[in-house]
Amino acid sequence: MLHHAKLDKCVWAETALTAIYMKNRLPSPKIEHKTPFEIVYKSKPSVKHMRVFGCRTYILTPKEKQLKWDPKSRAGIFLGYEEVYKAYRLYGIEAGQVVISRDVNFDESTFELSPPIPMKMSTTWTSTRLTSTMMVRARRSTSRQGSARVVRVTKMKLPEDRERCVSDLDWKKQVRRTTPLCTEQTQTKKNVSPVGMSTRLSPSDTAIKVNAPFREAVGALMYLMTATRPDIAYAVGNGSRFMENPQEEHWVAVKRIFRYLQGTKTHGICFEPGDNIDFRRYSDADWAGHLADRKSTSGYTFMLMVRQ
Numbered sequence: 001m002l003h004h005a006k007l008d009k010c011v012w013a014e015t016a017l018t019a020i021y022m023k024n025r026l027p028s029p030k031i032e033h034k035t036p037f038e039i040v041y042k043s044k045p046s047v048k049h050m051r052v053f054g055c056r057t058y059i060l061t062p063k064e065k066q067l068k069w070d071p072k073s074r075a076g077i078f079l080g081y082e083e084v085y086k087a088y089r090l091y092g093i094e095a096g097q098v099v100i101s102r103d104v105n106f107d108e109s110t111f112e113l114s115p116p117i118p119m120k121m122s123t124t125w126t127s128t129r130l131t132s133t134m135m136v137r138a139r140r141s142t143s144r145q146g147s148a149r150v151v152r153v154t155k156m157k158l159p160e161d162r163e164r165c166v167s168d169l170d171w172k173k174q175v176r177r178t179t180p181l182c183t184e185q186t187q188t189k190k191n192v193s194p195v196g197m198s199t200r201l202s203p204s205d206t207a208i209k210v211n212a213p214f215r216e217a218v219g220a221l222m223y224l225m226t227a228t229r230p231d232i233a234y235a236v237g238n239g240s241r242f243m244e245n246p247q248e249e250h251w252v253a254v255k256r257i258f259r260y261l262q263g264t265k266t267h268g269i270c271f272e273p274g275d276n277i278d279f280r281r282y283s284d285a286d287w288a289g290h291l292a293d294r295k296s297t298s299g300y301t302f303m304l305m306v307r308q
Contacts, residue, residue: 005054011079014089014098018053018080049086051078052108057090060103061208070208078106095209095245190263191256194235201238202290204247214246217254224261232257234299276307 001015024036025045037045058073066072076090082100092099221236235257242250285298 001053007054007077011091014079014091015053021081021083022050049081051088051106053080054078056107056110057088058105058107059090059092059099059101060105062103065208067208073105076104078104097245189259191259192263194232194257194260195238195253196256199253201242201250201253203242203245208247210246210248210251212246212251214251214254215243217258218243221254221257229261232260235260271304274306278305278307279303280305 001019002009002012007015025047027033027035031039035045037043055078057076057078059076060073061070074095075093076099077093078088079091079098080089081087082089087100087102088104090099090101090104091097218236218240221232222240225233225236235253239250239254239257280303281300282303283298283300285296287296288294289297
């Protein structure tokens with residue numbers, strides 16, 4: 001099946017599942033020419049929905065998620081069938097991941113990943129006179145030197161008190177290092193929290209990928225999170241789950257973190273020695289709150305306060 005569809009070995013697992021799915025619906029002489037599906041479910045299986053493995057598909061985008069000039073479908077490759085409900089398993093070429101959808105159009109005469117047919121070359125040599133020197137030059141690259149963005153954590157000495165924090169220009173420069181990525185979004189709006197109370201991020205296989213520097217923004221926030229802003233750890237970790245296929249709601253959540261940093265860049269925590277200090281801790285967890293896999297999320301809070 002892989003060789004016929006001209007697919008890569010990276011989809012061998014999907015190929016094996018499809019082969020098993022088809023074999024369970026084929027008659028076998030060992031069970032009186034019945035199908036394994038018929039033996040288990042006491043009814044003959046339907047083959048009307050079966051398609052050619054590896055053919056080109058067009059995954060329809062729901063109308064409620066289409067903009068005015070957006071395409072109505074996305075190109076994909078047929079990989080198999082979904083066991084839980086009536087749907088197809090497809091490889092989204094643009095998203096680069098497996099997509100499950102029922103609204104699909106099939107082109108069973110075209111295989112997307114088939115290599116181009118080589119041009120037939122004649123084995124007869126023709127003698128000609130070379131009148132000029134021919135030079136072969138490689139095509140110029142489209143990348144520029146120094147255009148890649150590298151995010152790394154460097155050594156940085158933290159100020160010991162608020163006075164040194166305000167006077168230390170290097171430290172203030174490090175804190176504001178991530179701001180230029182979203183200058184247009186942070187100049188007008190500020191937030192008092194990195195995550196909204198009603199924010200529920202989830203992946204979507206049918207949504208359009210946002211055209212924004214999502215990876216660069218999350219990488220810069222990770223740098224700041226490990227250096228001086230551990231208060232954004234949860235928000236950054238939640239946003240980093242969607243690095244492969246970020247959508248508009250994920251980009252809005254990342255921009256909220258930048259607005260929170262813009263509004264609290266002059267804030268800090270001052271710890272003073274004393275005997276009347278009280279340390280408290282609280283923890284809680286929800287129940288299957290994650291929209292994608294229904295996992296639970298736990299949280300904890302540590303409070304260091306002065307007793308009155």
